[in-house]
Amino acid sequence: MQFTNKELIQKIDAYKKKLSVTVVAHFYQRDEVFEMGDITGDSLELAMKTKADKAEFVVFCGVGFMGQSVKVLSPNKRVVMPKLACCAMASMIDSLQFNDSLKILNAAGIANEDILPITYINSDVGVKARVGEMGGVVCTSSNAKKIITIALEEGKKILFVPDRCLGQNIANQMGLKSCIIGDGSDLKQSDIICFDGFCSVHQLFCVDDIEFYRKKFPGILIATHPECDPAICDASDFVGSTSQLIKYITELPEDQKVAVGTEFNMVNRLRPKNTYILSSTKPECPTMNETTLNDLYLALKSIDEGEPLNEIHIDKNTQKWAKVALERMLAL
Ligand code: 13P
Numbered sequence: 001m002q003f004t005n006k007e008l009i010q011k012i013d014a015y016k017k018k019l020s021v022t023v024v025a026h027f028y029q030r031d032e033v034f035e036m037g038d039i040t041g042d043s044l045e046l047a048m049k050t051k052a053d054k055a056e057f058v059v060f061c062g063v064g065f066m067g068q069s070v071k072v073l074s075p076n077k078r079v080v081m082p083k084l085a086c087c088a089m090a091s092m093i094d095s096l097q098f099n100d101s102l103k104i105l106n107a108a109g110i111a112n113e114d115i116l117p118i119t120y121i122n123s124d125v126g127v128k129a130r131v132g133e134m135g136g137v138v139c140t141s142s143n144a145k146k147i148i149t150i151a152l153e154e155g156k157k158i159l160f161v162p163d164r165c166l167g168q169n170i171a172n173q174m175g176l177k178s179c180i181i182g183d184g185s186d187l188k189q190s191d192i193i194c195f196d197g198f199c200s201v202h203q204l205f206c207v208d209d210i211e212f213y214r215k216k217f218p219g220i221l222i223a224t225h226p227e228c229d230p231a232i233c234d235a236s237d238f239v240g241s242t243s244q245l246i247k248y249i250t251e252l253p254e255d256q257k258v259a260v261g262t263e264f265n266m267v268n269r270l271r272p273k274n275t276y277i278l279s280s281t282k283p284e285c286p287t288m289n290e291t292t293l294n295d296l297y298l299a300l301k302s303i304d305e306g307e308p309l310n311e312i313h314i315d316k317n318t319q320k321w322a323k324v325a326l327e328r329m330l331a332l
């Protein structure tokens with residue numbers, strides 16, 4: 001049976017009252033799903049706020065790595081995902097490819113004990129576990145600079161996975177040398193060695209778009225997410241995580257124009273006027289958009305019926321080491 005959105009919202013609200021459940025939603029979710037979130041935020045905030053939450057069930061509207069991170073940090077919580085949607089960047093590297101990357105560094109004369117791996121939170125739990133086992137740490141777009149600054153104190157080379165853009169953007173901000181595995185650089189000469197992963201959505205933004213907006217609206221500000229290419233971030237007035245972007249943009253004077261380089265759903269609901277999408281192609285994250293109001297309703301219904309859909313389970317060893325890597329981040 002098909003319900004209207006109004007009916008679905010009523011049913012979801014009724015389940016939220018009846019069950020011990022917290023609905024969590026990332027900023028990139030469709031508007032109608034996002035509005036049902038009890039907890040919202042960027043990746044770091046979602047991980048921390050959900051860890052502190054007391055409900056038995058977490059219904060996570062986002063992508064797979066986010067639900068996995070909640071389960072890792074709070075193994076006793078039951079984590080259900082209305083859609084098992086996988087972030088395209090996170091699926092670019094698994095633990096085997098992580099091991100292959102280490103071998104490439106080893107072949108270039110860098111021993112494992114001289115490598116400190118850092119994984120962006122947008123990665124599979126298996127990669128986080130390998131990073132944890134090797135003494136490494138997780139970072140998010142909002143704390144990457146801080147985490148890398150502290151990590152460098154160990155005097156090791158940083159292997160940064162999976163996002164080459166975030167790794168290089170932070171290196172540029174800090175005046176460090178970086179390279180991408182396979183780009184022909186001498187790996188030994190770099191402080192940060194990045195895996196060649198990227199976000200297909202943030203790859204849509206280009207310098208031509210920035211030039212277009214600056215010509216069309218002199219004085220316009222450009223605000224972008226650090227998953228954009230370094231050429232984009234270097235030409236931006238502000239670079240930040242989703243929460244940092246929201247704060248920056250919503251605090252601008254009403255008549256200040258801004259063009260934003262991140263996912264469509266979030267930018268579209270930010271400000272009624274003077275906010276532009278920094279791309280002529282709609283930058284929608286296909287996997288974030290997979291979750292519908294009907295999926296959220298079905299997930300809650302499945303909990304009520306005692307057979308939760310898409311519940312996250314993680315094997316003990318992976319859980320143990322991924323937790324080490326995530327908790328190192330939270331401790332920092
Ligand atoms: P934030 O941590 O900034 O919310 O980013 C998550 C993400 O997937 C961006 O593409």
Ligand code: SF4
Nearest residue numbers: 087088089199201285
């Ligand atoms: Fe992953 Fe990119 Fe979607 Fe973020 S926008 S969830 S990095 S595919």
